[in-house]
Amino acid sequence: MVSQILFLLLTLAAIALFTVNFRKIIRNIRLGKAVNRNDQPQKRLMTMLRVAFGQSKMVVRPIPAFLHFFVYVGFVIINIEVLEIMIDGLFGTHRIFNGLGGLYNFLIGAFEILALTVWLSCVIFLVRRNILKLKRFRGVEMTTWPKSDANYILITEILLMSAFLLMNAADAKLQALGAEHYVNAGAFPVSQFLMGLLPDTENALVLLERGCWWFHIIGILAFLNYLPYSKHFHILFAFPNTYFSNLEPKGEFTNMASVTNEVKAMLDPSFVPAETEPEKFGAKDVTDLNWVNLMNAYTCTECGRCTSVCPANITGKLLSPRKIMMDTRDRITEVGKNIDKHGAAHQDGKSLLDDYISREEIWACTSCNACVEACPVNIDPLQIIIELRRFAVMEESQAPASLNAMMGNIENNQAPWKYSPADRFNWAEGN
Amino acid sequence: MNMEFKVPTMAELMAAGEEPEILFWVGCAGSYDERAQKITRDICKILHHVGIKYAVLGTEESCTGDPAKRAGNEFLFQMQAMTNIEVLNAYNIKKIVTGCPHCFNTIKNEYPGLGGTYEVIHHTQLIQDLINEGKLKAEGGESFKGRKITYHDPCYLGRANGIYEAPRKALEVLDAQLVEMKRCKSNGLCCGAGGAQMFKEPEKGNKDINVERIDEALQTNPQVIAAGCPFCMTMLSDGIKLKDKEQEVKVLDIAEITARANGL
Numbered sequence: 001m002v003s004q005i006l007f008l009l010l011t012l013a014a015i016a017l018f019t020v021n022f023r024k025i026i027r028n029i030r031l032g033k034a035v036n037r038n039d040q041p042q043k044r045l046m047t048m049l050r051v052a053f054g055q056s057k058m059v060v061r062p063i064p065a066f067l068h069f070f071v072y073v074g075f076v077i078i079n080i081e082v083l084e085i086m087i088d089g090l091f092g093t094h095r096i097f098n099g100l101g102g103l104y105n106f107l108i109g110a111f112e113i114l115a116l117t118v119w120l121s122c123v124i125f126l127v128r129r130n131i132l133k134l135k136r137f138r139g140v141e142m143t144t145w146p147k148s149d150a151n152y153i154l155i156t157e158i159l160l161m162s163a164f165l166l167m168n169a170a171d172a173k174l175q176a177l178g179a180e181h182y183v184n185a186g187a188f189p190v191s192q193f194l195m196g197l198l199p200d201t202e203n204a205l206v207l208l209e210r211g212c213w214w215f216h217i218i219g220i221l222a223f224l225n226y227l228p229y230s231k232h233f234h235i236l237f238a239f240p241n242t243y244f245s246n247l248e249p250k251g252e253f254t255n256m257a258s259v260t261n262e263v264k265a266m267l268d269p270s271f272v273p274a275e276t277e278p279e280k281f282g283a284k285d286v287t288d289l290n291w292v293n294l295m296n297a298y299t300c301t302e303c304g305r306c307t308s309v310c311p312a313n314i315t316g317k318l319l320s321p322r323k324i325m326m327d328t329r330d331r332i333t334e335v336g337k338n339i340d341k342h343g344a345a346h347q348d349g350k351s352l353l354d355d356y357i358s359r360e361e362i363w364a365c366t367s368c369n370a371c372v373e374a375c376p377v378n379i380d381p382l383q384i385i386i387e388l389r390r391f392a393v394m395e396e397s398q399a400p401a402s403l404n405a406m407m408g409n410i411e412n413n414q415a416p417w418k419y420s421p422a423d424r425f426n427w428a429e430g431n
Numbered sequence: 432m433n434m435e436f437k438v439p440t441m442a443e444l445m446a447a448g449e450e451p452e453i454l455f456w457v458g459c460a461g462s463y464d465e466r467a468q469k470i471t472r473d474i475c476k477i478l479h480h481v482g483i484k485y486a487v488l489g490t491e492e493s494c495t496g497d498p499a500k501r502a503g504n505e506f507l508f509q510m511q512a513m514t515n516i517e518v519l520n521a522y523n524i525k526k527i528v529t530g531c532p533h534c535f536n537t538i539k540n541e542y543p544g545l546g547g548t549y550e551v552i553h554h555t556q557l558i559q560d561l562i563n564e565g566k567l568k569a570e571g572g573e574s575f576k577g578r579k580i581t582y583h584d585p586c587y588l589g590r591a592n593g594i595y596e597a598p599r600k601a602l603e604v605l606d607a608q609l610v611e612m613k614r615c616k617s618n619g620l621c622c623g624a625g626g627a628q629m630f631k632e633p634e635k636g637n638k639d640i641n642v643e644r645i646d647e648a649l650q651t652n653p654q655v656i657a658a659g660c661p662f663c664m665t666m667l668s669d670g671i672k673l674k675d676k677e678q679e680v681k682v683l684d685i686a687e688i689t690a691r692a693n694g695l
Contacts, residue, residue: 251591252540316637364634367626368586389503406630414493415459425489427468
């Protein structure tokens with residue numbers, strides 16, 4: 001009875017804490033500007049099913065796709081086992097689903113095989129990151145915390161899977177000994193090989209089985225509460241992020257409505273724009289971005305596929321699309337903390353542009369969309385870069401000198417080069 | 432310039448009370464850049480050859496605003512866009528073919544929201560259509576048979592608008608040997624000119640993007656590098672010059688290859 005109450009309290013506390021942090025993230029995302037992404041629901045649903053659920057963009061790189069698939073399927077399916085653990089924990093039962101008979105044996109057997117594949121995949125992932133040191137996992141933005149974050153996630157998953165398999169091994173051994181409570185249930189295709197390593201006494205086995213059971217479930221609850229602080233949040237946000245992703249051609253940049261009004265008024269003096277609040281052009285800080293840009297930032301799992309295909313980054317420039325997303329998340333988190341501490345009106349004098357992302361980075365972009373194409377969850381770093389450029393150019397007139405010259409030429413000669421408009425048709429001379 | 436025909440302008444057609452089937456949007460590079468002018472003339476030759484009734488805007492054409500928009504200057508972009516739309520709508524334009532993927536992307540995707548809705552195609556799509564309709568073949572001119580050609584995907588045609596097949600179709604008809612670079616189609620590497628980079632020096636790094644791309648193209652041992660964008664043309668040609676390979680490797684636009692193959 002004590003353990004049931006303890007279990008209930010732990011679970012409630014974990015869910016409550018997670019809810020508080022989750023709602024903070026939602027609040028932070030809502031600090032972004034409005035953008036309508038509720039059109040074409042059917043197409044959006046299909047995109048989500050294909051890209052997030054079906055992992056369609058992962059297959060470009062087959063080895064990590066294969067390993068990630070195991071971890072992903074393992075994560076989704078082993079959650080059925082967590083349901084059983086929850087019920088057992090609350091009601092003091094043991095292996096409540098064993099009434100399913102053959103199906104139960106099949107399920108437990110399948111979980112064990114999945115647990116093993118997850119375990120192996122995570123070990124290989126750790127090797128890729130820490131021993132092979134793949135280039136994709138390095139870069140200026142991969143400082144201590146992002147590197148540790150990745151390792152914590154992998155080690156936690158390895159520990160959780162180890163506890164699950166050890167628990168089953170002890171359970172199987174107890175079943176064989178005919179111990180009280182330990183009904184004959186389940187199939188143990190993996191953990192049967194661990195049985196030989198375990199002690200033979202019933203007390204020690206019960207201690208081990210219970211120990212692993214508690215470790216496993218506390219581990220899961222702790223992991224749940226780690227998510228809001230971690231890049232691993234993608235396991236939740238990959239789904240809404242793909243659902244609300246841009247469905248228009250990648251080359252299409254938004255036309256700013258606030259500018260349309262002013263340009264119309266300039267071209268046609270009789271045009272009277274509707275009275276609106278004067279709006280800031282482009283983005284200086286995260287709250288000038290739209291909510292999808294901010295959701296993108298929380299969804300990013302820092303895999304680096306974007307950066308590894310970025311022509312600027314490949315040729316040694318400072319720009320890294322992954323850093324753009326990580327900076328955006330760090331800054332919106334900071335803005336959120338400021339609100340918690342000092343209220344909504346507080347200004348800390350910092351901004352995304354300059355304090356996080358430098359001018360050198362935004363001007364190195366070729367807008368080639370390789371980063372957008374590469375992202376397995378449809379994150380769009382390019383949109384953020386363009387918003388920052390818009391601010392630099394339209395609010396500050398701070399474009400690089402050569403671009404100012406180009407824009408001056410367009411204004412004066414209707415071409416980005418200094419040629420006379422009268423010469424525009426000279427190419428057809430000698431007609 | 433060996434143009435044996437006159438390129439008709441919209442103003443002339445209008446004066447004669449006629450409307451073209453298609454407007455050829457030349458673009459700034461196609462109008463002023465010497466290398467790109469050749470491509471422009473070849474597109475005209477193709478249009479003339481197949482007998483499509485077309486016209487250009489001539490001196491009435493103006494920058495689409497693409498480089499201004501990518502640089503973040505939405506004001507200048509919309510000024511250009513609305514002025515152009517006014518001209519296009521006044522001429523009652525329905526269909527446009529562009530010689531540049533940047534113009535293509537801008538007019539096709541960004542003009543409709545500002546009141547300019549047209550059917551817009553890129554010249555490689557026009558060539559594909561003409562091949563499909565049997566109006567264009569690869570005969571009567573230079574033979575590309577068996578020659579090694581690699582095609583560089585322009586970002587604003589490929590990833591930006593999903594057009595990968597049309598330019599390849601135009602090359603397939605040559606019976607040449609098409610070789611793909613390692614990074615091609617949706618994974619294609621930018622030439623380095625997009626996003627207004629064409630008009631500025633690159634940021635500090637350890638290599639120029641066009642050199643990275645030329646190195647990759649040269650790995651396929653091509654005789655011809657095919658392009659579909661005047662900016663890519665500049666970047667790739669510069670790369671080839673830098674590598675001192677101008678004699679062995681030609682950088683040609685799909686329109687030039689098509690015109691040559693048909694003896695135009």
